[in-house]
Amino acid sequence: MTDRELLNRVLELFKLCDSNSALLNNLLKNEFLHPSFEQRSILNQVDFEFILTDKAKKNEGLVEYYLDSPDGCPYRAEVIFDGKWYLKSFLFLCQGCFGNYEECNVCGGSGWGVL
């Protein structure tokens, strides 16, 4: 499975699952989540359908995908290679700073998700 195929499988699960816990269980069952994945971000998930907008390859083993929810909220998915491809993170753009404030108390300066 390529990094893109993994992302597509993950996005399919988002569409199919009718609750956050079902989504998390399915992601775990399919072994899509890297051990470093913050499971809380799935339990707090509010959007379940996404449009892929961009891709940035960080290095051979790490790819970032940028997505939009139907109402236009930007998300970032990190896909990491660790024996096979895994979802490393799935976070929405910080609504406190929009990624523009290094000392943001909401996201901790990463620009994505909440602390």
Ligand SMILES: [Zn+2]
């Ligand atoms: Zn922030």
